Amino acid sequence: MVPQPPASRTKALSALILLTLLAAACIGAGQWQLRRAHERETLLAAIEAGRQAPALTLDAQHRDGPTWHPAKVHGHWLNPFTVLLDNRNLKGQPGLWVATPLELQDSPGTAVLVLRGWVARPLPPTTLPNLEAATGPVLVQGTLLHRVPRLFDLGSLTGQPDPALSAAFPHTDGQPPRVQNLPLDAPAAATGLDLLPVLLQQAPTQDAGLIQEWPGPSTNASQNYNYALQWFSFATIALIAAGVLTWRTLRRPPPSPHA
Structure with missing residues (x-):
């Protein structure tokens, strides 16, 4: 095997750190989307409960x-x-x-x-x-x-x-x-x-010709789940790339003292 020069190891370490940070950021974004999905599900439940209440x-x-x-x-x-x-x-x-x-x-x-x-x-x-x-x-x-x-x-x-x-x-x-x-x-x-x-x-009624069509809050939690899946997929790709980079770096022998 050809020994790996120190500069290559430094570049590999920098790339590994960047990939790890990227994966952490993607995981954080995915978790935020999950929290938003749970908030929207809670809001939808409150709206439905209110509609059925006296x-x-x-x-x-x-x-x-x-x-x-x-x-x-x-x-x-x-x-x-x-x-x-x-x-x-x-x-x-x-x-x-x-x-x-x-x-x-x-x-x-x-x-x-x-x-x-x-x-x-x-x-x-x-x-x-x-x-x-x-x-x-x-x-x-x-x-x-x-x-x-x-x-x-x-x-x-x-x-x-x-x-x-x-x-x-x-x-x-x-x-x-x-x-x-x-x-x-x-x-x-x-x-x-x-x-x-x-x-x-x-509520809808006859009042000076006004229209009572009120926009409700967004309760589409499935959209947030889809976004969360995308972010977690990006994190998985980054972690796989980091793992491959680590394996390729470790399997190479250290540089020779006389290199």
Whole structure:
């Protein structure tokens, strides 16, 4: 056998370290995909359990409930405090979500924020249609959520997040304010209402021509399992290559002292 020079052994050792690190990174990515799959399976189970649960009634004494559970509430719409959530698409069409507080019938000054539905974004020179909800006592039914689904906020990366609601509410021009994301504490601070710690995603109904088709969270765990299998396959290939490299390096004799 031809003795292996020291430079070749150094290169082989470097390649072995890189292959080992690559395998470790692939294994870590595969494990992350498995965790995401388990999270989505848990979320799907919670959604299915909520759909089968009896509807909760929200009032001054029952202010909260599990996410994804159906709920109903009696009250009056507070149209002056309507907020529009921008960049909410439906089947590829740009539009807005309409959110309006509903004052509880048994507790004046206490309200629950309701995502009423979707409306297409008007193209100039057209304007938004009349979005005011019906006056008088109403019964609103829907699904409980603990936060408004968020969109990616580029400003959060630069330290300048999208502007929240103005302190002066409602606006003097009479037009509902537009925001991209709406944490529950924002309308509470802007309106002075005692908002419940949950919001209601309204079920399909007749409400100012709005469309109640809500995009649900992704629960496709099989996709994560497929990705995990790919990452583990890459790790296996890297480990096999490392094993072959180690075997070829060890079977060669060390360099001769007189080389």
